[in-house]
Amino acid sequence: HSSIYFSCMSSDILRKFANKLKVIRNQRNLSQEDLALLCDIDRTYIGRIERCLRNPSLEILNKIADGLKIKLKDLLDFDN
DSSP: OHHHHHHHHHHHHHHHHHHHHHHHHHHTTOOHHHHHHHHTOOHHHHHHHHTTOOOOOHHHHHHHHHHHTSOHHHHTOTTO
């Protein structure tokens, strides 16, 4: 039971992050490729994050925050 709960919880957090990243990217009129270049991440990886196919590491999250010039805590704040 606990592994099923963890899987659902993990999927929910990935979905929230993917949605937030896509919203920020679209607000800034950035393509996935534009964002990838700003963050020094492969374009296909950005797409996989946005489709919840990848669980980004702290290092990747930090690269995204740096590329967007926002604080990591703001990138991970799903209430806003």
